[in-house]
Amino acid sequence: MGLDVRVPIGLLFSFLGLVLTIFGLFSDPEIYRVSLGINVNLAWGVVLLGFGVVMLFFGWKRRAS
Amino acid sequence: MNLTLIDGVIIVAYLFFTVSVGAVLKRYTKTSKDFFQAGRALPAWVCGLAFISANLGAQEVVGMAASGAKYGIATSHFYWIGAVPAMVFVGLFMMPFYYGSRARSVPEYLRLRFDEKTRALNAISFAIMTVFSSGISMYAMARLLQSLHVLDFALDRFHLPAARVFDLSVIASALIVLAYVLLGGLISAIYNEVLQFFLIVAGFMPLVFLGLKNVGGWQGVVERLPRGYTHAWQGLGHPPTNPLGIEWFGLVMGLGFVLSFGYWCTDFLVVQRAMAADSMESARRTPLIASIPKMFFPFLVILPGLIAIALPNQPVRPALHSGGQTAMAISSPLGQGIIPAKIDEKTGRAELDADGRPVLDYDLAVPNMLLHYFPAGLLGLGLVALLASFMSGMAGNVTAFNTVWTYDIYQSYIRANASDAHYLWMGRMATVFGVALSVITAYFAVRFNNIMDVLQLVFAFVNAPLFATFLLGMFWKRATGDGAFFGLLLGTSAAALHQGLTLPGGAEVGLKGGWLGAVVHQYPSQMAQNFWTAIFAWTVCFLGTIGVSLVTRPREEKELVGLVYSLTERISEKHLVWYKRPVTLGISVLLVAAVLNWVFW
Numbered sequence: 001m002g003l004d005v006r007v008p009i010g011l012l013f014s015f016l017g018l019v020l021t022i023f024g025l026f027s028d029p030e031i032y033r034v035s036l037g038i039n040v041n042l043a044w045g046v047v048l049l050g051f052g053v054v055m056l057f058f059g060w061k062r063r064a065s
Numbered sequence: 066m067n068l069t070l071i072d073g074v075i076i077v078a079y080l081f082f083t084v085s086v087g088a089v090l091k092r093y094t095k096t097s098k099d100f101f102q103a104g105r106a107l108p109a110w111v112c113g114l115a116f117i118s119a120n121l122g123a124q125e126v127v128g129m130a131a132s133g134a135k136y137g138i139a140t141s142h143f144y145w146i147g148a149v150p151a152m153v154f155v156g157l158f159m160m161p162f163y164y165g166s167r168a169r170s171v172p173e174y175l176r177l178r179f180d181e182k183t184r185a186l187n188a189i190s191f192a193i194m195t196v197f198s199s200g201i202s203m204y205a206m207a208r209l210l211q212s213l214h215v216l217d218f219a220l221d222r223f224h225l226p227a228a229r230v231f232d233l234s235v236i237a238s239a240l241i242v243l244a245y246v247l248l249g250g251l252i253s254a255i256y257n258e259v260l261q262f263f264l265i266v267a268g269f270m271p272l273v274f275l276g277l278k279n280v281g282g283w284q285g286v287v288e289r290l291p292r293g294y295t296h297a298w299q300g301l302g303h304p305p306t307n308p309l310g311i312e313w314f315g316l317v318m319g320l321g322f323v324l325s326f327g328y329w330c331t332d333f334l335v336v337q338r339a340m341a342a343d344s345m346e347s348a349r350r351t352p353l354i355a356s357i358p359k360m361f362f363p364f365l366v367i368l369p370g371l372i373a374i375a376l377p378n379q380p381v382r383p384a385l386h387s388g389g390q391t392a393m394a395i396s397s398p399l400g401q402g403i404i405p406a407k408i409d410e411k412t413g414r415a416e417l418d419a420d421g422r423p424v425l426d427y428d429l430a431v432p433n434m435l436l437h438y439f440p441a442g443l444l445g446l447g448l449v450a451l452l453a454s455f456m457s458g459m460a461g462n463v464t465a466f467n468t469v470w471t472y473d474i475y476q477s478y479i480r481a482n483a484s485d486a487h488y489l490w491m492g493r494m495a496t497v498f499g500v501a502l503s504v505i506t507a508y509f510a511v512r513f514n515n516i517m518d519v520l521q522l523v524f525a526f527v528n529a530p531l532f533a534t535f536l537l538g539m540f541w542k543r544a545t546g547d548g549a550f551f552g553l554l555l556g557t558s559a560a561a562l563h564q565g566l567t568l569p570g571g572a573e574v575g576l577k578g579g580w581l582g583a584v585v586h587q588y589p590s591q592m593a594q595n596f597w598t599a600i601f602a603w604t605v606c607f608l609g610t611i612g613v614s615l616v617t618r619p620r621e622e623k624e625l626v627g628l629v630y631s632l633t634e635r636i637s638e639k640h641l642v643w644y645k646r647p648v649t650l651g652i653s654v655l656l657v658a659a660v661l662n663w664v665f666w
Contacts, residue, residue: 005111019078
């Protein structure tokens with residue numbers, strides 16, 4: 001198969017992670033009252049970004065080899 | 066409630082990606098083998114995640130949380146008893162025949178093993194069922210978006226009434242699924258299913274985390290709920306002492322054996338994913354790999370339901386139609402936790418059951434949890450997780466439909482010796498009319514709710530005996546085509562007869578049973594009745610197939626090589642290190658499932 005499935009997954013998750021992280025950094029803390037005061041956008045955004053980058057790394061590594 | 070720009074960006078990014086994956090994969094889809102079988106070139110883990118994702122239809126994410134809120138952790142029987150053992154069985158024992166024979170689909174296996182009429186019966190009923198299920202998925206998603214009022218503002222901008230949300234949702238989901246299946250066929254559907262699997266996990270993990278943190282962990286859930294809610298097996302000795310209203314034997318045989326093996330081992334929707342694997346080893350590992358996340362899914366999909374019912378009752382807030390700034394959960398008087406009571410649309414008052422207690426709208430457990438805990442941003446991701454679960458279920462049905470239609474109906478009975486390009490074209494056409502029929506089904510469901518219930522019942526009758534046929538086909542070389550065909554008909558009739566002569570307690574004579582004019586037996590719950598209907602159907606099909614086979618002429622043994630266990634060479638796994646063998650994986654999965662049952666006993 002020419003396209004490794006990890007590439008689109010990596011791209012989408014990196015994008016979503018980045019969007020959530022940036023939004024988390026600049027959003028009004030007031031909106032986190034619903035999430036028990038935790039800035040979940042920032043925290044989960046970083047996790048998703050990390051997952052996306054790992055997926056991209058493995059997806060591209062396979063293509064290179 | 067209203068969505069903010071950030072939620073919109075996340076949803077649009079998801080939709081854009083699903084279609085792009087199809088567009089990129091289009092250039093790898095050149096032959097009918099690429100389109101219907103993903104070229105048989107995918108690694109086991111990809112097929113495994115698609116295997117579980119294709120099953121994550123509407124009924125899974127929304128329905129299992131609803132069931133968790135209604136019955137408690139006992140819902141996990143649908144996973145630990147009702148899925149994992151069957152998934153291990155299909156991987157270890159049945160995949161060698163599906164993957165190893167020349168069959169390209171499950172009905173085609175029946176053609177090779179039995180005869181043309183058994184294949185026709187299975188192919189036609191399966192094709193109708195897939196279109197129907199995909200339509201139901203579409204309908205459920207549209208109803209959900211409508212009741213959440215999440216898209217009202219978008220329609221408002223174009224000066225359209227909010228009631229159009231249903232149309233928008235049905236048409237948009239149909240077009241998106243159509244686009245990516247049409248472009249890349251099964252590969253595209255599988256890639257999207259893997260993507261959707263990760264999105265569902267990403268959307269629900271923070272929900273479970275926040276919910277548990279809020280109620281004080283699992284201990285908090287245990288303290289807030291009645292004992293039966295947090296123990297899966299206690300009280301299963303007798304129907305009245307457990308929330309499911311069934312005894313352990315009916316549960317283990319009906320759900321754990323007949324229904325579960327009937328679905329996971331014979332339904333082409335899931336088996337197709339394993340048949341797309343790149344080797345026999347991968348094909349056998351596919352359901353085993355799928356069973357690992359499946360085992361832990363209760364924590365992701367059932368737990369939110371338990372938390373929703375364990376939370377303190379919510380104050381009633383006026384319903385927002387437009388103009389509200391923040392998202393909020395739907396609430397109504399007489400709800401429990403954050404689950405509102407069902408409101409009768411005509412009277413505007415809460416619906417009451419026979420005992421005068423309000424009927425809760427359990428299907429709102431998950432959407433309300435999302436609205437309750439997620440701020441703008443994460444809310445978009447949560448909605449994407451919901452959309453992903455609906456879409457993967459829909460696409461799974463569509464790809465199974467186009468394959469069965471093209472190979473088992475069109476190529477067999479309409480046009481046999483056409484070129485490969487012609488069948489590829491037919492597959493794409495089948496995708497278009499499959500989706501079109503699903504749209505019609507979705508609208509039909511709005512108008513004729515009763516007919517849909519009847520159809521669902523008929524499908525249950527058709528499905529119940531299936532596993533007996535496959536079991537005898539694969540493990541008893543004496544079973545004949547006539548035996549299989551008449552066994553299936555007898556099994557389906559037995560299911561109808563049993564359901565028509567029994568009634569769950571408290572129900573009125575009608576669709577729920579007793580429609581044959583007499584009620585021979587009362588079951589304590591509808592679930593008990595369903596499981597026993599399945600047990601009857603299976604047993605009658607099993608005995609009927611044996612009986613008819615014994616009086617009909619068996620096939621030559623040399624024709625059955627590769628199709629029946631005793632006439633097929635065992636697969637050697639000697640070249641694999643012991644811990645890489647499918648058997649090792651299968652046994653480990655069963656052990657972990659046993660431990661989970663013990664922990665939540």
